[in-house]
Amino acid sequence: MNIFGKLLPTTIDFITHRSFSMTIPLYDLQKVSRVHVVDNSKLALDGNVYKRMPRIIHCYKKNNNLTRTRLIAGLGDKVLLAIKGQMKKAIIVGCRQRIRKPNVPQFDKNNVVLIDDDGNPIGTRILAPIPAFFRTRGDLAKIAAIATTFV
Amino acid sequence: TVKLNFWHPLEELLRCSHVHERSLSDLATDLTGENISSVDLPLIDDKFNYIMKIQYNSLHSCPRCRLQVSEKENELCVRCFTYSQKCIFKNKIEQQQKMALSFSTANKFLLNNQQILRSVLISSIRYKQRGHIPDNLVEHHRQSPLGKLKAGAAVGAFPPKNDTDKELRSTPHDFKYVFPDFLPNPLPYLRDRILERLERRDMFRRRQQIDIPEFYVGSVLAVTSADPYAPNRRHRFVGICLQRERHGLKHQFTLRNIVDGLGVEIIYELYNPTITKIEVLKLERRLDDNLAYLRDAPPEYCTFPFDMEPVKLPPGAGVPLNTIQVPITSIHWQYKWERHDLKGVLLPPLPRSVRKAAKRYAEPWRQWDIMRQYRTEIHDDEKAEIYEDIEKHKEDLAQYRIDSKENVKITRARPKSGARKAIFNDSQQSNTSTTQ
Numbered sequence: 001m002n003i004f005g006k007l008l009p010t011t012i013d014f015i016t017h018r019s020f021s022m023t024i025p026l027y028d029l030q031k032v033s034r035v036h037v038v039d040n041s042k043l044a045l046d047g048n049v050y051k052r053m054p055r056i057i058h059c060y061k062k063n064n065n066l067t068r069t070r071l072i073a074g075l076g077d078k079v080l081l082a083i084k085g086q087m088k089k090a091i092i093v094g095c096r097q098r099i100r101k102p103n104v105p106q107f108d109k110n111n112v113v114l115i116d117d118d119g120n121p122i123g124t125r126i127l128a129p130i131p132a133f134f135r136t137r138g139d140l141a142k143i144a145a146i147a148t149t150f151v
Numbered sequence: 152t153v154k155l156n157f158w159h160p161l162e163e164l165l166r167c168s169h170v171h172e173r174s175l176s177d178l179a180t181d182l183t184g185e186n187i188s189s190v191d192l193p194l195i196d197d198k199f200n201y202i203m204k205i206q207y208n209s210l211h212s213c214p215r216c217r218l219q220v221s222e223k224e225n226e227l228c229v230r231c232f233t234y235s236q237k238c239i240f241k242n243k244i245e246q247q248q249k250m251a252l253s254f255s256t257a258n259k260f261l262l263n264n265q266q267i268l269r270s271v272l273i274s275s276i277r278y279k280q281r282g283h284i285p286d287n288l289v290e291h292h293r294q295s296p297l298g299k300l301k302a303g304a305a306v307g308a309f310p311p312k313n314d315t316d317k318e319l320r321s322t323p324h325d326f327k328y329v330f331p332d333f334l335p336n337p338l339p340y341l342r343d344r345i346l347e348r349l350e351r352r353d354m355f356r357r358r359q360q361i362d363i364p365e366f367y368v369g370s371v372l373a374v375t376s377a378d379p380y381a382p383n384r385r386h387r388f389v390g391i392c393l394q395r396e397r398h399g400l401k402h403q404f405t406l407r408n409i410v411d412g413l414g415v416e417i418i419y420e421l422y423n424p425t426i427t428k429i430e431v432l433k434l435e436r437r438l439d440d441n442l443a444y445l446r447d448a449p450p451e452y453c454t455f456p457f458d459m460e461p462v463k464l465p466p467g468a469g470v471p472l473n474t475i476q477v478p479i480t481s482i483h484w485q486y487k488w489e490r491h492d493l494k495g496v497l498l499p500p501l502p503r504s505v506r507k508a509a510k511r512y513a514e515p516w517r518q519w520d521i522m523r524q525y526r527t528e529i530h531d532d533e534k535a536e537i538y539e540d541i542e543k544h545k546e547d548l549a550q551y552r553i554d555s556k557e558n559v560k561i562t563r564a565r566p567k568s569g570a571r572k573a574i575f576n577d578s579q580q581s582n583t584s585t586t587q
Contacts, residue, residue, distance in 0.1 A: 079170060102403060103376065103425075108414030108446070129410045135380035150381070151388065151415050 001040055016103050027096040028072045029110055031056055035081065037113040038093060039123030040075055047083035054083040054112070074099065076140055081112065089115045091143060105131050113143055121146055226442075326538055329365050329394055332402035332421055333537050337527050351537070352400040355544040357422045359551050363429055368392050369437030369473060371455050372406060374419055375428040388417055389432065389457050393442045407445060409454045414446065433462045438495035444488050446502045447481040492517075 004141045031033070034053040037044040059073040059081040073097055082092045094111030098116075103142045121143055128146050129149040135138040165183065211226070213219045219228030277572070328332055335347050357363070366372055371391050378386035390406025395415070397403050403422040407414065419426065432455070445453050452475075464471070477487060478499040489498055490510045501509075517523065 022275055094413065102418045102420045102423065104417070111413070114208050128528045129409075129415065132378055132386050135378075150386070151326065151410055151417070 004079065018030065024070050027098065027110075029056060029074065029077075029079070029092060029095060029097065030059060030072050033110070035079075035090075035092075035112045036112045037081075037083065037090070037114060038126055038128040039114050039121070040125045040127060041123035043083055043112055044123060049086045052082075054081050056080065057087065072097075075104070076134065076137060078115070081114070083114075089117065091115055093126070093134075093143070094128060097129065104133070114121070115143075143145055167205070184416050195444050197272045218412055229395050247465055260453065324536075326534065326541075330537075330541060332399065333541065334398060334529055334534070336398045337529060347399060353400055354422055355540070355547070357424070357542065359548060361426070361429070363421060364431045365470075366404075366431050366434060367428075367436045367470060368390060368394060368440055368442060370435050371433040371459065372404075373428075373430040373432055373457075373459075374406065374426060376419075376423070377425045377427055389455050389459060390415075390417070390443070391445070391453060391455060393445065393493060394440070407442075409450045412450075414450070414453065426479065428460065432459050435466060435471045437473055437475070439493050442495070443485070444493060445477065447484050447488070450476045452477050 016112050033056050036054055037047055037054055039045075043111055056073070059071040060078040060080070061071050061073060073092055074097060075092055077092050079090050079092055081088050090112040093105035093112070093113045094105060094109055096110050109130050113126055116122060119139060119142060124146065126143065126147045129151040130144065130147040132150045134144040134147070135150070154514050211221050211224050213221050213228035214225050215227055219230065221228055234526055255287045256537040278571050312490035323329075333351065335344050366522045369392060371389065373387060373389045380386060388406060388408070393405045393407050395404045397401065403418050404415055404421065405418045409415070421429075475495060477495055478497040479499065487509075488496055488503055488506060490512045491512075
């Protein structure tokens with residue numbers, strides 16, 4: 001059990017007159033969540049510098065008991081992004097969500113790799129470490145082929 | 152509007168139109184039907200049961216609490232009025248009337264029917280907990296006298312027959328820090344003693360195959376686990392141990408490291424059979440039990456190169472304590488670090504409201520809370536029992552290693568596959584290194 005989990009997070013420069021209750025931040029990746037693209041493709045490099053951060057528009061997830069509005073995506077899930085005014089599919093490569101399962105890594109940033117409709121990555125290199133279980137899954141093998149470091 | 156006046160019943164009795172001015176002692180003798188219209192004498196023991204129903208012209212008591220004064224008849228005092236306002240009744244008059252009637256009747260009902268109400272409460276609790284089988288029923292067949300005999304005073308049964316046969320081994324005081332995975336859950340309703348024993352046996356078996364070293368929160372570990380899809384068939388991760396959780400076979404620890412500028416955390420189960428090697432690259436302790444604040448610290452405090460060489464301590468030295476004070480520099484904190492009694496942390500200057508709130512939530516009495524300490528720790532008798540098993544396991548381990556070394560090569564019908572060979576070699580290396 002997490003001993004810090006009872007109390008809520010804070011920032012140094014916060015508003016002191018809050019009178020409403022908050023939940024613990026869940027770090028789930030769902031619609032409108034901002035994301036960091038980790039490719040070396042042109043779209044990725046431009047999109048990270050654009051006025052708006054790349055955001056998730058839709059999560060492709062099957063066999064989900066949650067409603068369509070609350071679809072949550074995790075490591076290895078396909079996702080629709082809005083980058084630089086365009087729509088592009090991507091795969092989540094690093095997730096801040098605390099899964100708390102053994103042997104599954106948790107990252108400090110939400111990383112994402114851009115992808116074609118066929119599932120081929122657009123870029124030629126991935127600039128961040130990738131979880132090792134990407135090698136096991138067939139649909140993620142193309143990303144694992146480009147990756148440099150595995151965690 | 153209602154005035155706040157305290158009503159002294161005896162004084163008012165004296166001023167009654169029916170009663171002449173007399174002393175209290177005279178009053179007691181002259182309490183007849185002629186003098187006073189209707190009086191229920193207050194019980195001296197129950198100070199709060201003033202059931203005086205005196206009728207007189209000048210002052211009236213609040214019909215609900217009968218302590219405060221009200222100007223008109225059947226008007227509530229301020230406190231009762233505000234209480235009545237909060238109720239869900241629509242009409243205020245109805246409300247007051249109902250309160251005047253219901254409170255007295257409710258009070259009587261409570262006084263007369265305490266036992267019935269108690270049974271009603273218990274049945275309601277049982278209904279809420281329906282489907283839950285109490286521990287007594289489940290554990291009935293497990294509470295055998297044999298188990299109680301071995302444990303002794305902790306389990307609360309008859310004492311052992313032969314005291315001289317049992318050699319009392321004194322458990323070292325730091326045993327709970329060295330082997331936290333063997334200690335059971337301090338909450339007694341979450342414990343299963345048979346499962347604990349079975350798990351302990353499995354843990355010893357696993358420790359025969361692999362050398363699980365002693366490590367603490369704050370020490371740097373390197374964990375190699377079997378990965379069939381990797382070129383080396385192995386997956387190695389180096390990191391600082393942030394926390395150790397769970398009891399028994401499920402004991403877990405999290406490692407944190409910053410890889411290529413990205414912070415990564417992985418949870419490992421200590422007794423997972425796919426783990427081939429656990430090395431302690433740097434054995435040390437920190438001032439806290441949980442180093443989750445390292446996520447909000449600058450990255451220098453979490454980076455450890457994967458090809459880090461193990462730091463060797465001089466033989467016989469204790470585990471060094473690193474009294475480093477980690478500064479928290481990030482703007483967004485995951486938790487409110489100022490509210491927890493963290494000693495290894497250097498907090499930035501905080502606004503006044505935050506400091507005030509931290510004081511409000513602070514529990515400075517915790518260091519003297521003996522009952523809390525008792526509740527979170529395990530009884531010494533149980534610890535002794537566990538330590539006996541560990542000592543026995545150590546003896547067995549030494550014997551097992553001697554046997555495995557002297558054994559002739561085991562001939563196999565088929566050659567080992569690449570993956571299994573690497574894992575076997577790993578475990579052999581670790582075993583041989585420790586014996587040397």
